[in-house]
Amino acid sequence: MSRLVVGPFNRVEGDLEVRLEVDGDHVQSARVVSPLYRGFEGMLRGKDPRDALVISPRICGICSVSQSISAAEALAAAQGIKPLPNGQLVTNLVHATENVSDHLTHFYMFFMPDFTRDIYAGKPWHSAVASRFAAMKGTATQDMLPPRAEFMHIVGLLAGKWPHTMSLQPGGVTRVVAPHEVQHLRALLSSFRRYLERFVFGGPLEAFAEIDSLAALANWASRKAGDLSTFLQISRDLGLETLGHAGDRFLSFGGYAHENGHLFTRGLSLGDVPQKLNTGLISEDISNAWMQGAGPARHPFDGETLPDGDMESGYTWCKAPRLEGLPAEVGALARQVVARHPLALEMVANGGNVEARIVARFLEIALLVPQMERWLSKIRPDDAFITHADMPDHAEGAGLVEAARGALGHWLKVENGKIANYQIIAPTTWNFSPRDASGQPGPLEQALVAAPVQKGETDPVSVQHIVRSFDPCMVCTVH
C-alpha cells in the first residue's frame, strides 16, 4: 500500500487536494480535502436580508447567477411572493446562459486537456487531440472563447454583467426588456447555435437532444463531426464508461422554475428508479469537517458553521450533506436522470460514470438553447418585470435551485428584520463531501475506489478524469 497526495489539483474552480491509498495498480480508498475556508454563512448573520443578494453571489465566480437565484428564492419564500412571469423568464434566460457557458468552459478548458498528456502519446488519436485540446493553446479553446464571450452578452444586456449581478430579485428582475432587445437576444442565440452545431455537436441541437439510446449515441459519434464525437471516441477507447461509479443516488432540486414546477423536474432517483424526495430530511454531518459542534447532523434551517481553527479532528473544511442519512450525487447527469431523459437513464443502467457525466452536459446544452428561444418569445415587453414586497420581521425561506454542477440550496432565517441564520449547501458540497459519522464516504470518494494507477504515476490520470468529470467547484463547496 502506498499513499499519494494530489494537489494543487487544478482546472477545477478553486483549490483541491485528493489523498489516495494505492494498492498496487489501483486506488483502494480516497479522501477529498477542501483546503480553503472563507465563512460566508457567518458573514451573512446580522445583515439586512437584502444584502444576501450582494454577498452570496460572491461565494462563486462560476455559478454566481445560481447563488443569486437561490438567495432570491429564499428571500421570496420568506416574503411569501413569487417573481412575475416576465421576471421568471428573464431569470431563466440569465441562468441558462450561465449554465450552458459553464458546461462549455468545463469541457474545453478543464476536462479535455487531460487527453493531451504524454501518457497517451501512443494512442492513434493523440496528435490530433493534442493540437485541438491543448490547454490555452489548442484550436478548440480559440474557437470557443469568442462565441462564449458573445453568448454572455445575453447576461450583459439582461443583468448588467457577469459574474455578480444584482438584477435577479425575489419579485423578478430590475430591468425591463424592450421588443427590439428581444430581437437582439434572438440574434445572439442564433449566432451561438451556429457555433455549437458546427464545432461542438456537428449537427442540429434538436437531433442530439432526441438521442434516446446508447446505440443512437454511438451512431452520432461515428459521424466524426464535432468535438463531442472526438470525446466519445476517446472515451470508448479508454473505457471511460466504466470509470468513476459513485453509488447512483441521484438528487435534483429541479431546474428552471415555471408556473407549475420546473423544466427539469425535482426529485430523487436510485439508479433509474424514481424515489420520493423529502428535502426536510437533508442534514449536514460534521464528523470529518474541521467544524466545532456536537450532536446529530442538523437540517440546514438549524445548521451552524463554526470553524475549528485548530483543525483537530477531520480532514477537510467541507461538511457532509446527507439525504435521509445517505450521500447523493448531483449535477447534470443526476438532473437528467431525475428528469427521466431516456439517454440519461440508459447511461446509468450499469452505474453512473465519467462518460455519462460529460454526455449529460451536452444533452442539457442541446435542450437549453432551443428552450431559451422559446422563453424569449414568451416575454411580454409591455408588462411589468418585478413586484416588490416587504420582509416580515420574522420569517424563513429556502431557495432550492440547480446550478450547472447540481443541487444548490440556501436556507434563510430572519429574526427582528435581520438574518439570524443562513446556511448554504452547494453542489460540490454533496459530491465532494467527506466521510460521515457512520464512515460512509462521499460520492467522489466512492467514485475513486478502484481507479487504475499506472506504474510510476504520481498524479494518476484516471483520477484526474474522474475528479474533473464532476466539474467540481471548490469555492462553492465550503464557501
Add this chain to the structure above:
Amino acid sequence: MSGNRKNLLWLQSGGCGGCTLSLICAESPGFLTAFEAAGINILWHPALSLETGREASAIIDDILSGRILLDILCLEGSVMMGPNGSGRFHMMAGSGEPMKDIIARLATKARHVVGVGSCAAFGGITTTGDNAVKACGLGFDGELKGGLLGAGFADESGLPVVNIPGCPVHPDWVTQTLSQLSAGEMRPDDLDEFGRPHAISGTLVHHGCSRNEFYEYKASATRLCEIGCMMENLGCKGTQAAGDCNKRAWNGSGSCISGGYPCIACTEPGFEEPGHPFVQTPKIAGIPVGLPTDMPKAWFVALSSLSKAATPKRLRQNAVSDRVVVFPKRKKKGSHR
C-alpha cells in the same frame, strides 16, 4: 525567460474565482491574444494550465529556487491570515503549507506584484462582517497600507503592489494593466494612493451613466427597476467609485446601472461594509449621507433643491417608471422658440 517574453504566475486564494472568469470574457481582443501581443507567457494558472499536482508544484519550486525568472505575480482572492495568524484557513493543496507564506516568498522573487480584484487588493468581500478569517490584501488591509507584504513594499522598479480593483475586475483592466507592466511602462506616478492605475481610478462610475440627466435634476428612482437616478434612495455610489463601468461596456453592453441596480463601489477598499443595506441610501434629515467626494454639502443641498424645483415632467415621471413613458419633445424645423 525566453527572448522578451515575460513570465506570469497567477495564484488564487481567498476569493471566488470570478476575476478569472471575468477575464475569460475579454473581447476585442480575447485575453489569450492580448497576453500574446504583450509578450506574456503564463507559467501557470490554476484554472487554465495543464500542469497539476507535482508538475504544478515543480513550477513554483523552480521560481523559488531562481531556476525560472518570475516577471509578474498575480494574486486573485484575499490573503488568508487566520486563524491566529497561522494561515490555516487556506493551506495550499498538496503542499502542507499556508498559502500566505507561499505568496510572500514568491513576492520576493517577482519583478512586479499584482493584486487582481478587490479581494487581493484590499481584502474585499472575504472580510465582510467582523472578518473572522482575518483576510487582507497583498498591500492593504481595507484602506490601511500594510496587508501581507507590509506598508513599505516596493518591487525593484519602485512600484508598490499594483492593484486592479473590482469585484469582479473588468477584463480590459487586467489585460491593459498587465500589458503596461510587461512593456515596462508602468511608473509609480501612474498609480493612485491605493496602488490602482489612474487609467482605472481616474474615471468615476458616474461618468457616462445613462441616468446623468436624472441625477442633474435629482429625479430619483424609489424602487429597483425604476429608471431614475439611484443615488438618493437606492444606495448608488457611482459618484464616489472608481471605474469607467459606464463608458466601457461589460459583457457587450452592460453595467450595473444599465442592469437596473446601483453601483456598490466594488472598486473601493471597504465596499463590503457600507454601514447600511447596499440598496438603501442612508440619510440624515432627508439628505443622503454619501455625497460626491469633492462636492461641499451646502452646494449639494442648494443645487438639489433648485434642480428639483426645475425638474421637467418628463424626468419626474420617467424617474419612477420602469421604462420611458414621457418621450423627449423635438422642436419642429423652422419653429423659433
